[in-house]
Amino acid sequence: MIAYLVRRALYALPILIGVNLLTFILFFVVNSPDDMARMQLGDKRVTQAAVDSWKQERGYDRPLLLNPTATGIAQFTDTIFFEKSVRLFVFQFGTSDAGRDISYDISQRMWPSLAIAVPVLLVGLALNISYALLIVLLRATYVDLASTVLLVALLSISGLFYIIGGQFLLSKLLHLAPISGYDTGINAWKFLVLPVLIGVVSGIGAGTRWYRTLFLEESSKDYVRTARAKGLSELRVLVRHILGNALIPILTGVVVILPLLFMGSLLTESFFGIPGLGSYTIDAISNQDFAIVRAMVFLGAVLYIIGLILTDLSYTLVDPRVRLQ
Template sequence: MFAYLVRRLLYALPILIGVNLITFALFFVVNTPDDMARLQLGVKRVTPEAIAEWKAARGYDQPLFFNPEARGLGTVTQTIFFSKSVRLFVGDFGRAEDGRDITREMLNRMGPSLAIALPTFVLGLLVTVSLALMLAFFRATALDLWGVVLCVAMMSVSGLFYIIGGQYLFAKVFRLVPISGYGVGLDAWRFLVLPVLIGVVAGIGASTRWYRTIFLEEVGKDYVRTARAKGLSETWVFFRHVLKNALIPILTGVVVVIPSLFMGSLLTESFFGIPGLGSYTIDAIQAQDFAVVRAMVFVGSVLYILGLILTDISYTLVDPRIRFA
């Protein structure tokens, strides 16, 4: 197992380097520092002096990859690529355009993001797996038919509709919860109930239909027929055998999502005014804060790769037959 983890981490390194190079090219080659200065200064006819001053204040006045005027290692280290991209690998994300430390902001905003994402993830998983098991248990019946129709209908509705509709119905009409904002301490639950509820409801259609397909595929296998031939009840077959053997394909989609929980939900946090990582990213895009966007892209890549490794490890927990050399 240890050797397998080492190999996977070594495989992940070229992927991160490739993502870093592509991100750097998008921010500093396709969109040059001069273009970034013009966007930030917000004027059409900005002077060359103002552009030079803006670049010098943020370290964008250096060469991209190679500095011929420096000596020794300075030819490589005194470049935009080293200061803005290579330092990401050691967790040095630098500062945002407003001067705030990006690492500190990300740590402060991780709590609100997890406060929404974790309950949504756990409740959503319990609800959708339970509904999928029920539809598979009553397969080929009216309940199964109308359940699938309802799932397809819910899949066809945009997540934005659930957010706006939930805010209007529960916050504006019934006034049960605040329409937006975020509290401190135990008072935060009032602001989290509606986003979590909407997140769970919005994911019911697609997830339930997907899990139902997995369960139905397991129902037709030989071990299920063998269990029934032994006289086991249908309920025991589903919960003791079908559910257990369906965990591997379920984990494929579930465990990968876990690291992305730290990144927050872009739409939910923005519409509900939650000061999490999702709204932080949206605000950075709107403010054209390239340092924050670049850092969030890199962190998202790292978390996604970790999710893939966690998925492989989780396979050994649900199926002892799987071992990694």
């Protein structure tokens, strides 16, 4: 197991290096520090002295890859590439272009993101699997037909419609929940109910159809026909055999997204004014704060790779035939 984890970590290293190099090229070669300074200063006729001052305050005045004026190892460390890209590998995110500590912001904003993402995942998973099992249990009936039509309709609606429609109906008309905002402590729940509800409802169409497809595929296999021939009830066959053998593809979809829960939802947090990592990223893009964007891109890549490793590990829990060596 340890050897497997080490091997997967070594496999992931070239991916992270590639992501890092790509973001470095996009932010510092295609878009030079001078360009970033002029965009931040917001004046096309800004003086070169102002540009140089802005770059010096943020450490963008160093050479990109090699510092010929330095000596020894400082030729490589006293560069933009080392300070802004290599340090990401030890999770030293530095400061944003606005002067804020990015690591501190991430540590504070991850909790509102998790407060929305975790309930949406758990409630949505339970609801989608239960609904899919019900459809398979009543397959080839009017319930199956009506559910298929409903799921296709839900799947075809944009997520933005759910957000705006939910705010208008439940907040503006019925006054059941605040339309936006956030509070800490025990009062946070009233600001989270509506985003969580919308997150669950917007995922029913895609989630339930996917689980229904998995269960229908399993229901046609030989071991299911054997279980039915032994006289087991359809409900027991469905829950004990079909659901049990469909856990691997279910885990594939669930475990991969677990680390990404920290990243938050861009649309939901922005529209509801939730101070999570999703709105943090959107605000950074809007304010052209490229230091934050680089940090979030790298963090997202790391979390996604962790999710893939967790997926492989979870296979050993549900399928004894799988062994990690």
